[in-house]
Amino acid sequence: MLEYFKTILAKVSFDRWLFEKELRKAIKSLIPTEIIKLKEWCIEQYGHIYSSIIKKCFATRMI
Numbered sequence: 001m002l003e004y005f006k007t008i009l010a011k012v013s014f015d016r017w018l019f020e021k022e023l024r025k026a027i028k029s030l031i032p033t034e035i036i037k038l039k040e041w042c043i044e045q046y047g048h049i050y051s052s053i054i055k056k057c058f059a060t061r062m063i
Helices: 002-012 016-029 032-059
Strands: none
Touching: 002 016, 002 032, 016 032
8 A cells, every 4th residue: 555655646746735635645544654654755755845744744643
C-alpha cells in the first residue's frame, strides 16, 4: 500500500489541494511503520514545496 500511495502522491503533486487530500487518505489507510516511512519520503520529495501541508497532515495523526 505504501508504494501505491507514493505513486498517487507523485501523480497529484501538481495540485496543492489534491496532494493534501491524498496524503490524508494515505495516513488513514497505512499502519504506523508505513506512516513513518511515508512522512520521510514526503519530506524528502516534496518538503520544499508542501512543507506546511506535510507538517499539518502528520501532526494530526500522532503515532
